[in-house]
Amino acid sequence: YFSQRPLWLDEESILANIRQDGARLFFYPLINSQAFPRVYLFLIKHLSGYFGYHLLALRFLPLVSMFLAFWVWVRLYRKSLVRQPQALLAVACLASSYWFVRYAAELKQYSMDVLAVGLVSALILRQKDFQERRPTKAFVLATLCAPLAILFSHAAIFVIGVAGYNFLRLAEKNKPVRPLLFGYAALSLFFSVAVYYIDFKPTATDQALFAYWQSNFISLDSGGAFLKPLGEGLRKLGVFWFGNGKVFRFLGSFFIPFLAYGLFRFGAMSLRRNKWKIWDIDSLGLIIFLELIGLAVLRKYPFTGGRLTLFFAPFVFYYLVKVANDLERFAIGPVKLSFVYRAYFFIFLVFCAVNTALSFGITFYTRSLPQFFN
Numbered sequence: 507y508f509s510q511r512p513l514w515l516d517e518e519s520i521l522a523n524i525r526q527d528g529a530r531l532f533f534y535p536l537i538n539s540q541a542f543p544r545v546y547l548f549l550i551k552h553l554s555g556y557f558g559y560h561l562l563a564l565r566f567l568p569l570v571s572m573f574l575a576f577w578v579w580v581r582l583y584r585k586s587l588v589r590q591p592q593a594l595l596a597v598a599c600l601a602s603s604y605w606f607v608r609y610a611a612e613l614k615q616y617s618m619d620v621l622a623v624g625l626v627s628a629l630i631l632r633q634k635d636f637q638e639r640r641p642t643k644a645f646v647l648a649t650l651c652a653p654l655a656i657l658f659s660h661a662a663i664f665v666i667g668v669a670g671y672n673f674l675r676l677a678e679k680n681k682p683v684r685p686l687l688f689g690y691a692a693l694s695l696f697f698s699v700a701v702y703y704i705d706f707k708p709t710a711t712d713q714a715l716f717a718y719w720q721s722n723f724i725s726l727d728s729g730g731a732f733l734k735p736l737g738e739g740l741r742k743l744g745v746f747w748f749g750n751g752k753v754f755r756f757l758g759s760f761f762i763p764f765l766a767y768g769l770f771r772f773g774a775m776s777l778r779r780n781k782w783k784i785w786d787i788d789s790l791g792l793i794i795f796l797e798l799i800g801l802a803v804l805r806k807y808p809f810t811g812g813r814l815t816l817f818f819a820p821f822v823f824y825y826l827v828k829v830a831n832d833l834e835r836f837a838i839g840p841v842k843l844s845f846v847y848r849a850y851f852f853i854f855l856v857f858c859a860v861n862t863a864l865s866f867g868i869t870f871y872t873r874s875l876p877q878f879f880n
Contacts, residue, residue, distance in 0.1 A: 742811025
């Protein structure tokens with residue numbers, strides 16, 4: 507953040523949109539074929555405008571968003587991973603990820619996506635506490651605020667509906683939940699309609715934007731047209747986050763089958779155990795994954811496995827950490843597979859952390875310190 511590296515192409519395009527009139531920011535396609543939540547962009551515009559669109563002002567809200575997202579996901583990991591070393595390893599994945607650090611200091615919406623999805627996920631994990639008792643005031647307030655996430659992050663759509671589904675299931679037997687269900691549904695509908703008119707409807711006319719993501723949509727025309735983008739997206743979901751070079755993608759490919767295994771095994775087990783209610787990370791991650799595939803088939807949201815799905819990375823880290831315990835059932839001769847997996851994971855993570863520290867540390871040293879002393 508303090509290295510103040512120059513704006514790159516996408517950031518320059520976002521700045522060009524920020525400089526234009528506020529009314530045009532909401533009801534017209536963004537220039538240079540950009541997609542950005544307009545309410546969030548409006549906040550960045552006014553905050554940075556007070557400081558002459560200085561780099562630090564432009565990137566301030568993304569930085570704050572990632573710090574808050576980190577705090578939220580630390581709490582979710584501590585709650586969901588029973589063993590403390592597991593939670594610590596998952597947190598280390600977040601902290602050492604090259605792309606998490608980069609998007610914490612970049613004029614893009616991806617850090618806000620991680621925060622918004624994390625906050626609604628925290629609400630979803632709390633829902634099971636109110637199967638038989640009246641919701642607390644804090645929970646009611648959090649529930650009624652949750653639909654606001656759609657205004658700041660398009661990725662929040664993936665979890666807003668899940669929370670609504672859970673409220674429907676809760677309301678079947680717990681009558682005090684029903685008024686909260688109606689309030690949540692009304693606010694979700696209202697903000698969804700608002701986002702449609704200020705975000706999605708103007709963006710739908712931008713053919714260049716959809717052409718850019720063309721190869722990341724999934725087609726049902728043939729087996730190859732379905733499997734190729736699906737396989738490429740799954741590969742990126744498993745390996746994109748750790749580093750910024752081919753060596754990280756190559757070494758990270760080791761985790762792809764384990765990610766698929768954990769995603770479907772833990773997700774399916776959780777759904778069956780909880781009678782198709784979705785209130786833990788195991789099942790929530792699987793549902794989001796299936797939503798991503800469904801929207802890619804409908805050509806509404808690209809199945810990229812890249813920066814556009816940064817919000818899914820914390821789920822990836824969760825599955826990769828949790829699968830280690832399940833592998834204790836298997837062995838390669840006298841050596842347990844879980845030992846090989848953990849050893850590889852630890853060494854790879856140290857390698858990623860060193861790369862991330864050096865990459866941004868050198869940038870800070872070559873840019874920030876000379877500015878400070880001058």
